[in-house]
Amino acid sequence: MRPLDWRLVAGVAIVGLVCLLWLVVAGVLLWAVLDPGDWQTVLEALGGKGGLLLFLWAGSLVPAAAALRYLIEHYLRAPAKLAEDARLLLETDAQRLPTPRGSAENRRLAEAIGQLVTQREALRAEMDQRVRAASRQTELEKNRLAALMSELTKSVVVCNLDGRILLYNNRARLQFRRLSRLPTPAGGAELMGLGRSIYTVLDRKLVSHALENVQRRLHRGADAPSAQFVTATQSGKLLRVQMSPVRDVESDDQGARTTDTMTGFVLLIENITEDMQAHAEKNRILTNLTEDSRSALASARAAAEVLELPDIPGQLRERLLAVIREEVQGLSRRLEEAQPTAGRALRSRWPLEDMLGDDLIEAAVRRLESELELSVDVERGDRDVWLKVESFTLLQAVLHLAGRLRRHCGVSALTLRVGKQSGQGVLDLIWTPCDGANDKARLGWDDEPIQVGSETLSLTVRDVLERHGGECWIEQEIDDARHRCLFRLLLPLAAAQEELPAATFMHHESRPEYYDFDLFRTTERTLSLDDSPLTELAYTVFDTETTGLNPAEGDEIIQIGAVRIVNGKVLSQEFFDQLVDPKRVIPPASIPIHGITPDMVKGQPTIETVLPAFHGFCADTVLVAHNAAFDMRCLQVKEKSTGVRFDHPVLDTLLLSALVHENQDSHRLEAIAERFGLTIIGRHTAIGDAMVTAEILVKLIPLLAEKGIHTLGQARAAAQKTYYARVNY
Numbered sequence: 001m002r003p004l005d006w007r008l009v010a011g012v013a014i015v016g017l018v019c020l021l022w023l024v025v026a027g028v029l030l031w032a033v034l035d036p037g038d039w040q041t042v043l044e045a046l047g048g049k050g051g052l053l054l055f056l057w058a059g060s061l062v063p064a065a066a067a068l069r070y071l072i073e074h075y076l077r078a079p080a081k082l083a084e085d086a087r088l089l090l091e092t093d094a095q096r097l098p099t100p101r102g103s104a105e106n107r108r109l110a111e112a113i114g115q116l117v118t119q120r121e122a123l124r125a126e127m128d129q130r131v132r133a134a135s136r137q138t139e140l141e142k143n144r145l146a147a148l149m150s151e152l153t154k155s156v157v158v159c160n161l162d163g164r165i166l167l168y169n170n171r172a173r174l175q176f177r178r179l180s181r182l183p184t185p186a187g188g189a190e191l192m193g194l195g196r197s198i199y200t201v202l203d204r205k206l207v208s209h210a211l212e213n214v215q216r217r218l219h220r221g222a223d224a225p226s227a228q229f230v231t232a233t234q235s236g237k238l239l240r241v242q243m244s245p246v247r248d249v250e251s252d253d254q255g256a257r258t259t260d261t262m263t264g265f266v267l268l269i270e271n272i273t274e275d276m277q278a279h280a281e282k283n284r285i286l287t288n289l290t291e292d293s294r295s296a297l298a299s300a301r302a303a304a305e306v307l308e309l310p311d312i313p314g315q316l317r318e319r320l321l322a323v324i325r326e327e328v329q330g331l332s333r334r335l336e337e338a339q340p341t342a343g344r345a346l347r348s349r350w351p352l353e354d355m356l357g358d359d360l361i362e363a364a365v366r367r368l369e370s371e372l373e374l375s376v377d378v379e380r381g382d383r384d385v386w387l388k389v390e391s392f393t394l395l396q397a398v399l400h401l402a403g404r405l406r407r408h409c410g411v412s413a414l415t416l417r418v419g420k421q422s423g424q425g426v427l428d429l430i431w432t433p434c435d436g437a438n439d440k441a442r443l444g445w446d447d448e449p450i451q452v453g454s455e456t457l458s459l460t461v462r463d464v465l466e467r468h469g470g471e472c473w474i475e476q477e478i479d480d481a482r483h484r485c486l487f488r489l490l491l492p493l494a495a496a497q498e499e500l501p502a503a504t505f506m507h508h509e510s511r512p513e514y515y516d517f518d519l520f521r522t523t524e525r526t527l528s529l530d531d532s533p534l535t536e537l538a539y540t541v542f543d544t545e546t547t548g549l550n551p552a553e554g555d556e557i558i559q560i561g562a563v564r565i566v567n568g569k570v571l572s573q574e575f576f577d578q579l580v581d582p583k584r585v586i587p588p589a590s591i592p593i594h595g596i597t598p599d600m601v602k603g604q605p606t607i608e609t610v611l612p613a614f615h616g617f618c619a620d621t622v623l624v625a626h627n628a629a630f631d632m633r634c635l636q637v638k639e640k641s642t643g644v645r646f647d648h649p650v651l652d653t654l655l656l657s658a659l660v661h662e663n664q665d666s667h668r669l670e671a672i673a674e675r676f677g678l679t680i681i682g683r684h685t686a687i688g689d690a691m692v693t694a695e696i697l698v699k700l701i702p703l704l705a706e707k708g709i710h711t712l713g714q715a716r717a718a719a720q721k722t723y724y725a726r727v728n729y
Contacts, residue, residue: 005072007072007076008065008068008069008072011064011065011068011072012061012064012065015064015065015068016057016058016061016064019057020057023053030042074102074103075102075103075106077102077663078101078102078103078106079102079106080663081101081663081664082098082101082102082106082109082110082113084661084663084664085098085099085110085113086098086113087703087706088661088675088676088703089113091703091706092676092677092699092703093677094675094676094677095117095677096675097113097114097117097118098110098113098114098117154171155169155172155175155176155268155269155270156168156169156171156172156267156268156269157172157192157198157266157269158246158264158265158266158267159198159264159267160263160264161262161263161264161265162197163197163198163199163204163207164195164196164197164198165192165194165195165196165197165198166194166264167194168192172269173192175269175271176191176192176201177192178237179201179233193564193571193574194564194566194571194574195538195564195566195567196620197620198267200619201233202267203231206229206231206241209227209229210227210228210241210243211227211243213227214226214227214244214245214262214265215245218245218247218260224244225244225245226242226243227242227243228240228243229241230272237271237273238271238272238273239269239270239271239272240269240270240272241267241268241269241270242267242268243265243266243267244265244268245262245264245265245266246262246263246264246265246266247259247260247262247263248261248263285338288334288338289335289338292331292334293331293334296328296330296331297327299323299327300323300327300328303320303321303324303327304320307320307321354387354388354494355386355387355388355389355494356385356386356387357385357418357419357427358418360387360389360391360394360395360418361378361416361417361418363391364395364398364416365378365416367395367398368398368399368402371399371453372399372403372406374406374411374412374413374414375412375413376413376414376415376416377413377414377415378415378416378417379415379416379428379430381417381419381426385418385419385420385425385493386494387418387425387427387491387493387494388491388492388494389492390464390467390468393450393459393464394464394468394491396452396457396459396464397459397461397464397465397489398427398429398489399450399452400445400448400450400451400452400461401446401487402414402429403451403452404441404442404445405429408441409431409433409434409441410434411431411432411434413431413432414429414430414431415428415430415431415484416428416429416430417430420493421490423493424470424491424493425490425491425492426488426489426491427488427489427491428486428487428488428489429487429489430477430485430486431484431485431486432482432483432484432485433483433485441474441485441487443472443473443474445461446460446461446462446465446472447461447462448460448461450464465489465490465491468491468492469492470489470490470491471489471490472487472488472490473487473488474486474487474488475488529622529712530649530713531711531712532712533710533711534704534705534709534710534711534715535568535701536567537621537622537712538564538565538566538620538621538622539564539565539566539621539622539623539624539651539694539697540562540563540564540565540617540621540622540624540648541562541563541564541565541570541624541690541691541693541694541697542560542561542563542576542614542618542623542624542631542690543560543562543625543626543631543687543689543690544557544560544561544630544631544634544635544686545557545558545559545594545596545685545686546558546634547582547585547586547587547590548587548590549630551633551634551637552633555634556580556583556607557580557582557607557610557634557638558579558580558582558586558594558596558601559577559578559579559580559594559596559685559686560576560577560578560580560610560614560686561575561576561577561685561686561687561688561690561691562575562576562614562617562618562687562690563575563576563687563690563691563694564621565624565694565698568701570691570694570695570698575690575691576613576614576617577686577687578604578605578610578613578614579600579601579604580601580604580605580606580607580610581601581602581603581604581605581606582601582607583606586598586601594685595685607641607642608641611635611638611642611644612642612643612644615646618646618648621648622649622650622651623646623648623650623651624650624651624652624653624693624694624697625652625653626652626653626654626669626693626696627652627654628651628654632650649712649716650716651697651712651715651719652719653669653672653693653696653697653700654667655719656700656704656719657672657696658719659704659707659709659718659719659722660700660703660704660706669692669696672696673692673695673696676695676696676699678692678695678699680692
């Protein structure tokens with residue numbers, strides 16, 4: 001749909017008025033030069049033909065309108081489009097050459113601009129090559145830092161002095177996901193993301209106090225000042241936080257050096273909830289034992305003292321002996337009851353780490369083959385078993401058992417297997433008994449001091465297993481023709497919430513960018529959002545796929561995709577992409593458009609789960625969409641049923657495009673992307689459209705500045721004046 005050109009309307013109106021005026025003047029002249037009789041003859045000749053004259057007059061306007069339209073397109077719109085194309089080429093990286101149209105002079109001008117663009121691109125390519133060569137070393141250092149951060153096993157978050165997050169690693173992202181109280185689709189992204197505030201998780205007062213301590217010590221000349229504090233999150237988790245400063249760097253001709261000025265701070269965050277619970281349990285056990293034991297021992301001691309008297313009556317003696325027996329039995333019962341709990345609590349002090357079963361097997365194979373020269377096979381069991389082990393002493397125990405098998409049973413080949421049994425991990429040490437050899441392995445080996453080579457440890461296999469809360473026994477495999485025997489070691493499984501995907505710690509070809517050091521330059525906002533510059537705002541660019549185009553009449557959301565923009569950069573790694581079960585039929589006619597079939601949404605969360613999660617994802621940002629009126633309507637009709645309200649400021653890239661390119665024929669998403677030289681990946685998927693819309697917004701912001709639109713309030717006001725702002729849903 002193209003807006004009506006007011007110039008064409010005004011031109012036709014002027015031509016019509018001129019023609020009408022000419023007819024009036026012609027009539028007056030005829031009336032002046034003709035005598036009354038001739039004038040009466042003319043009137044009689046024209047009598048009843050007034051409608052014909054009016055039709056001829058109106059008909060004359062049609063060719064006039066066509067002529068005016070041609071002139072406007074040829075001599076006004078064509079130069080205007082060429083000017084917009086030239087401005088677009090000047091202010092963006094677009095490489096689309098202007099289309100020659102309009103007059104011959106305008107066509108020659110378009111060709112000249114095209115030649116200049118070609119020349120500019122050649123120069124730019126040469127310059128880019130030089131820049132890439134110069135920045136290669138910087139990128140290398142940057143990638144090293146990113147690799148280091150992604151592989152750290154501690155949660156690391158770097159913030160600027162305003163508390164905005166500049167960098168975080170995978171461990172932090174996973175830990176904050178567990179702290180999230182929102183439904184799963186948000187994935188903790190409302191807490192951890194570039195540009196988000198760390199104060200949504202940590203108490204601002206505690207962070208500020210620690211910051212003051214660090215700054216005070218820094219000014220006193222401390223080399224490595226740091227501060228620690230413990231805080232509770234809204235989800236009830238306890239976090240131990242260590243803060244270290246990020247110092248400013250000065251450089252001169254003699255090199256760079258750090259100063260005492262802080263530009264931000266580093267937080268090492270550790271979830272100590274389980275540790276504190278274990279500590280509290282230990283205190284409870286010790287308190288119960290000491291308090292209850294004290295009274296029982298006092299009663300027994302008093303009874304014993306009375307029994308020592310020489311002339312104590314027999315009846316009293318029996319009562320006192322009963323008291324002693326009762327107290328001793330009670331004390332024994334309490335000790336027996338406390339023993340399992342105390343054992344678990346004390347074992348919790350032993351540092352156990354999560355380890356993939358395959359990794360443990362691989363380490364055991366290397367040790368067995370190198371130190372005992374055994375042939376070791378691996379029998380693949382459950383490949384996704386994660387164990388909670390202290391791997392060094394556990395491998396020493398395995399070596400001890402294997403060494404005993406080799407020396408006393410003549411075993412030269414072993415098989416290792418890891419799996420699960422009754423909610424515990426299983427590590428099997430399997431061998432086939434040798435004919436004629438002493439093949440009687442003994443379980444008593446688990447009580448001997450562990451011996452590996454010439455070294456003898458003070459620990460036994462039993463000690464190691466007790467530290468893991470495990471067991472060990474010997475059994476023979478049933479229905480096995482080889483009559484294989486095995487040592488079975490029970491080990492604790494890693495808790496489900498601690499099972500981290502292996503890919504988390506692996507290298508990726510495109511490493512996620514969880515850092516943005518440019519945010520060090522930002523300052524705390526003191527202005528309202530409407531007065532905030534567009535370049536400093538954080539945006540959530542989103543798109544929805546629906547069952548139809550009438551959200552108010554029952555069409556439902558079936559997919560939401562969103563990506564954030566912070567500091568003028570699209571955070572492609574921080575996205576929201578979720579299918580939604582609409583609980584209704586997806587019209588077959590719409591499936592070829594969005595590609596979402598009923599099977600794809602079956603089992604997916606409903607909008608009552610997804611929308612609160614999306615609300616958390618877009619917290620403290622400006623919502624942006626292409627043709628936002630439709631997407632916002634889809635969200636707003638669900639506000640009552642989901643209990644969340646989307647009162648964010650909203651920008652529409654369709655309206656913003658109409659602002660900066662008012663002479664272009666189309667402002668569809670594909671047309672805008674083509675003008676900016678962007679490629680749409682996944683058109684008509686929510687995340688695909690959201691991604692390209694975000695890229696378009698980044699390119700529109702400097703073009704808006706060229707038109708004097710710098711703030712959010714100015715952009716919203718100007719957008720509402722465009723023709724397309726009248727569209728409602």
